[in-house]
Amino acid sequence: MERGSKIWLGIFTFLPIALLFVYMFFFAMIVWDVMAHNDDISLLTDIGPALLLVLSIGIIAFGLYIYYIIHVINSKVDSNEKILWLIFFLTCNILAFPIYWYMRIWKSPSENMSMIAN
Numbered sequence: 001m002e003r004g005s006k007i008w009l010g011i012f013t014f015l016p017i018a019l020l021f022v023y024m025f026f027f028a029m030i031v032w033d034v035m036a037h038n039d040d041i042s043l044l045t046d047i048g049p050a051l052l053l054v055l056s057i058g059i060i061a062f063g064l065y066i067y068y069i070i071h072v073i074n075s076k077v078d079s080n081e082k083i084l085w086l087i088f089f090l091t092c093n094i095l096a097f098p099i100y101w102y103m104r105i106w107k108s109p110s111e112n113m114s115m116i117a118n
Contacts, residue, residue, distance in 0.1 A: 006106055009067075013101045016061045016094040023053040061094050068100055075104065 001009075030046045072085045088096045 001105065001108070009105060010098075010101055012060060013064060013097045016057045016064070017098070019053055019057045019060075020094070023050065023057065026050050026053065057094075061097075064097050065089060065093065068097060071104075072100075077104075 026046075027050060030050065033046065068089055069086065072082050072089070075082070085096075085100060089100070
């Protein structure tokens with residue numbers, strides 16, 4: 001994988017975590033607004049962007065989940081490590097993606113560098 005592709009994949013890998021923090025902040029603001037004003041109408045206007053954030057986190061995380069499972073299955077590591085990565089993806093999902101990206105994609109040599117070395 002080329003360096004530019006690794007960078008884009010890294011951006012998409014860290015995006016669900018960043019959006020999750022934005023969602024938590026947004027949700028805290030909604031709760032604060034409801035507690036401060038006791039206004040149910042403002043809750044209805046604020047819930048739309050919150051749902052859009054959750055939907056975008058889910059879509060991006062699902063796409064990354066499929067990509068990383070395929071990447072683990074096609075990788076040239078032993079079967080025990082593949083099983084461990086798959087269990088890690090299943091249990092820790094968006095927290096496991098950055099770890100795998102750093103250890104197995106970012107640190108792996110790029111195709112251009114391996115062609116230069118030969």
